[in-house]
Amino acid sequence: MAVGLLGKIIRHKVVDLWLSARIIETEAYMLNERGSHASLGLTPSRRALFMEGGTIYMYYARGGDSLNIGAAGPGNSVLIKSAYPVTDDVSGPESLAAMLRLNPARNGQPRAPEKLCAGQTLLCRALGLKVPEWNAQTLDASRLFIDDDGYRPDNIIRTTRLGIPSGRDEHLPYRFVDSAYASCCTRSPLGRSRLEGEHYHYLDTDQQWRT
DNA sequence: CCAAAGATGCGCT
DNA sequence: GCGCATCTTTGGG
Numbered sequence: 657m658a659v660g661l662l663g664k665i666i667r668h669k670v671v672d673l674w675l676s677a678r679i680i681e682t683e684a685y686m687l688n689e690r691g692s693h694a695s696l697g698l699t700p701s702r703r704a705l706f707m708e709g710g711t712i713y714m715y716y717a718r719g720g721d722s723l724n725i726g727a728a729g730p731g732n733s734v735l736i737k738s739a740y741p742v743t744d745d746v747s748g749p750e751s752l753a754a755m756l757r758l759n760p761a762r763n764g765q766p767r768a769p770e771k772l773c774a775g776q777t778l779l780c781r782a783l784g785l786k787v788p789e790w791n792a793q794t795l796d797a798s799r800l801f802i803d804d805d806g807y808r809p810d811n812i813i814r815t816t817r818l819g820i821p822s823g824r825d826e827h828l829p830y831r832f833v834d835s836a837y838a839s840c841c842t843r844s845p846l847g848r849s850r851l852e853g854e855h856y857h858y859l860d861t862d863q864q865w866r867t
Numbered sequence: 868c869c870a871a872a873g874a875t876g877c878g879c880t
Numbered sequence: 881g882c883g884c885a886t887c888t889t890t891g892g893g
Contacts (some may be wrong), residue, residue, distance in 0.1 A: 683874070691874070700890065718875040719886040725882095735874060762877065777875060819874050842875085 657727045658684040658734045659836075659859065662812060662834050665803040670784045673754050673831050676747040677773045677783060678738035678807065680837035683817045684830040685724075687731025691828065694731030704792040706730045710826055712800075714791040720777025725795075725802075733841045737818075738841045739773040741782070743804070755782040769839045809834040815845045815856035829857070 659682075685692035693715065695707045704713035705726065713724040713733055716745045725731040745751050756766045759773075759781040773779040780786070784802075795801050813833040820826040831845075835858070838844050843857045852858070 685874075693874075696890095698879065699890080715874085716888045718873065719888075720875065722874070724874090737874085817874070821873085 657725075658830065658832050659812060661734060661736070661802065662832055663807045663809050665805060666739065666801050667746065668737065668783045668800045669798070670754065670758075670787060672728075673751045674747045674825040675755050675758075675783045676742040676744070676803070677755075678742050679736055679739050680834045680836075681841040682832050683737055684727075684747070684832075685733050685735060686830075687729065687784075689828060690824040691817060691826065691830075692731065692733075696734070703732055707792065707795075710773055710794055711833040712790050712793050712795065714780075714785065714787040716787060717777055721780040722776045722787060723780055723785055723790075723849060726750040729798065735776060737776045739779050740837055740840055741769050741772050748808075758782055759782050764850050774840050775842045809836060811835040812859040813838060813856050814859050818842060833860065 661679050663678065665676050665678050667674050670844050673800060685694065687694045689695060696702070700784050701715060704711050704810055707726060709726050709728045713725040713726060723736045725736065726733050741752055741755055743749060755772060759767065761767050766775050773782050788831050790800065814829050815831050815833070816827060816829055817831045833841050833845060838846050850856065
């Protein structure tokens with residue numbers, strides 16, 4: 657599911673505008689694995705992780721709102737980590753302008769489009785997604801949904817998730833990035849001194865096709 | 868009630 | 881790559 661969401665467009669309606677962004681980076685989290693919130697057990701703030709597949713789980717990460725979509729099976733979910741703003745027939749220039757206003761840089765200046773949704777909390781800010789409004793809710797074609805315009809990533813990078821402390825299954829290769837947008841994700845996996853085969857892999861075409 | 872710990876972001880080097 | 885701001889959740893006293 658984390659791979660399948662790459663390239664899809666997430667759309668959120670704010671007042672009378674659809675705000676849209678293409679998903680370029682995702683991470684998978686599983687119930688039976690130490691990196692996930694679900695593995696910490698069922699509490700009121702984590703209840704959405706144990707609801708029906710498709711339920712939205714939002715939580716605060718270091719002060720900002722973060723978006724997950726529940727997968728099949730209790731406790732499994734996909735964290736939407738970064739995206740790239742989309743302007744098309746549904747979201748015109750005024751939608752992009754609204755996103756820029758919702759997520760200005762710290763100094764108040766507008767961000768470059770490449771940086772507007774380059775992180776899990778930045779994405780939520782740009783799309784106007786808030787924990788109190790969307791946690792434990794379901795997708796809704798009239799307000800928030802995942803769209804498919806036919807785009808498919810040519811190459812997908814598979815690597816380890818960010819921010820997982822050691823001893824918490826930090827080695828699991830559950831982070832996925834559309835390589836065409838690698839420079840616009842949370843942190844590029846393709847830095848100098850990052851080696852293909854050691855720090856990251858490209859997903860087999862075979863594996864990509866199956867998803 | 869308080870301290871500590873995050874599935875982070877930013878600015879600086 | 882590192883330090884620091886940030887703010888909610890959680891668990892212990």
